[in-house]
Each structure stands twice: as C-alpha cells, then as structure tokens.
Amino acid sequence: MPAIDLQDVSKIYGSVTALDQVSLRVEAGEWLAVMGPSGSGKTTLVNLAGCLDIPSSGSVWVDGVDVSSFSRRELARFRAEKIGFIFQQFHLVPYLTALENILLAQYFHSLADETEAMAALERVGMADRARHLPGQLSGGEQQRVSIARALINDPAIILADEPTGNLDERNEEAVMELLRGAHLAGKTLVMVTHDPTIARYADRRIQLHHGRITDISIFSEADEPQFDEVLSQLWTLRENHEPLSNDRLRITGPLTLGRALAAMAARGWLRQDQDRITLLAEGEKRAGDLIRRHRLAELLFSRTFELRNETELEAQACRFEHSLSPEATARICTFLGHPRACPHGSPIPPGECCPNGLGAAAVSRRESR
Ligand code: ADP
Ligand code: MG
Secondary structure, three states: OOEEEEEEEEEEEOOEEEEEEEEEEEOOOOOOEEEOOOOOOOHHHHHHOOOOOOEEEEEEEEEEEOOOOOOHHHHHHHHHHHHEEEEEOOOOOOOOHHHHHHHHHHHHHHHOOOOHHHHHHHOOOHHHHHOOOOEEEEEEEEHHHHHHHHHOOOOEEEEEEEOOOOHHHHHHHHHHHHHHHHHOOOEEEEEOOOOOHOOOOEEEEEEEOOOOOEEEEEOHHHHHHHHHHHHHHHHHHHHOOOOOEEOOOOOOOOOOOOHHHHHHHHOOOOOEOOEEEEOOOHHHHHHHHHHHHHHHHHHHHHHOOOOOHHHHHHHHHHHHHHHHOOHHHHHHHHHHOOOOOOOOOOOOOOOOOOOOHHHHHHHHHHHHH
C-alpha cells in the first residue's frame, strides 16, 4: 500500500490551475523530491498530500484512506495523526519558546509531555535553546526546532516544503542529516526543493511544470560513481573468496550504502538477502567491465608510461575506469596484447576483443562463482 496516492488530482484557484490532473504514488519509506520552477504547483501538491487542503477534483489517498471527501475537522485530526510538516519559513509560533512549540504539537495530537519534548529538542541539538523564543534563534536553529516538532508525534509521513530554502550551507547540511535520519528510521519523505544537490538525497525526483509532472527520474547519473564503487568492491570481495555482505562495503558520497544497494537492486544488478548480496547478470557485467577498465588503465600507465607511484597509478586508473569508452578499452587491451593480469597480479576480465573473448569471459565468470 502506498503512503500517498494522488489519483488524477487537480487544484484550481479561480482562473489558475495550480495542479492539473496529477497522478502520483509515493511508497511507504520512500524519499521523494519534488522539483520545478516557482509557481509550478509544488506547494499545492504537498499541501494536498498533507491534508492541508482538498482537491478540486480527483482523489487523495493517504496511508490507505481516501481523504478527498473529509471535512476540515476530519482532515485536521487525520493530519495530526499521520503527518509532520517542515516549512521553508519554519512557522513556529513566535510568542512560544522552542519547548512550548513542541508541547503545542503534542497537545494537538494527544498529551503534552515535557520530558519527551526536551528529548526531541536534544535529538536535534537544541536542548540548550529550549527556553528561547523563535525570534532569538537563527534560521538553522528554528528549522531544527521545527524538525523536532514535525517528528514529535512519530508520524509515518514527513512533508518538507523547501526545508533548506532559507539556510546557509552549514545549517543546510545539519537539516539534511536530520532528514536522512528520519528516512533511515523508515519515514516516508516528500521534500520540495529547487536545489539539485539537495534533491540527490532522495530516492526519486519528479519535476513539475505548470501543474503537471513532466519528468520522473530515479537516481541521476551523478549517483553512478557510487554504484560503481560498490560494484568494484563486490567484485574484489568475491575474487578474494570473501562473503559479499553489507558490513564489508564502504561508500563515500551523498547516498548511504542502504540506499545505493536498494537502488542497485531496483535496477536488477544485485539481490539482497538479509545482509547477503548476490550479483545478478547485469551487475556482474557492469562490475566486470569496470574492473577491466580499471586494471587495463593501471597496466597501461605502469607498463607503457612507466608510472610507478602507486597512489598516482590508482588515482589515474580510477579516473579512467569512468571515462573509457568500450572502443577505447578494446584498443588499449589489444595494444597491451590482451593481458591476463594487472600490475598487481589480479586477473583482468577478458572482453569481446580478446581471443575467445566472450567465451573466455563466460568461463572465467563461471569459475569465479
Ligand atoms: P510553487 O510552490 O511551485 O511555487 P504553488 O503551488 O505555490 O507553486 O502555486 C501554484 C500556482 O497556484 C501559482 O500560480 C500560485 O499563484 C497559485 N496559487 C497557489 N495557492 C493559491 C491560493 N491560495 N489562491 C490563489 N492562487 C494560488
Ligand atoms: Mg512553494
């Protein structure tokens, strides 16, 4: 069951069609980024998904319930139960302290509990500012308080409308780290942003234009180097007859290992079983090609250009493994006489250019299983 399911939803304000027959499913636990120029309907979409408003037509399902025909009162009740909001302008109550803002959110939901509220502020690093009014806090601090407020009633869904729009880079990072924590804890996240770097944190991005979804992308090309990093580590582990498990993998960059593996599984490159990983044919092929490019580059630089510095060799090979085309790779392989091993003695997976190329590749793959 999807966390949010918009079916053919339109929202019309007078002569303005803010959303135009949008259909969108957000799976439970998914992190979706909503992008698009100003006025394209992002806030309208989030407000409808968040039961802050009702559609002009179409239906809105949240957590399996059709809320399109709810009264304002029913919407408010449902919202308090299921959804946490984070806004660009923070929307803290200005005459209440940070702590009181949290207590108020608890009160709307069920019961105010000061110990819990303090613990929530503690988790966002704001315990020592609990008695400050929003006006006495910086933008970053206010946003941290509003994240504590959004999470306090443990909602399944977090909706964030330009959460970093008013923050400097350092605070932006702190806020994204908190959102990432919420995502890892299993929350469904819908986040509006016009910043592509921020959007990369999400599992999936949609683009709005004039109230319509014009583009959906799942993991941009920018994520490829991180996937490659995982693939080459898996390949090396297997070569060393070590188990392919999560705790043996290291990843650097914006994607967490969990998200990267999930995305790679979604692409059909690997299968995950508890923390055991199996490379599937497509992942196998990509990993093999990658290792081949890397090791051929190493050999080229050490043998032909006599580059002996290990660090430099590794750095060059890492760069080349991403940029060599299949044709260039075949040429280097042929130039080097279809070598079987890299300068460190590790086997170079054969390619189509190699004598008995594909056959040899298939055999070496079977042997390595
Ligand atoms: P975004 O968040 O992408 O900037 P919005 O969803 O806020 O866009 O707005 C989409 C369109 O709907 C805009 O043309 C905006 O002017 C209009 N709009 C949004 N809310 C209202 C409203 N309450 N009354 C009238 N027009 C509105
Ligand atoms: Mg907006």
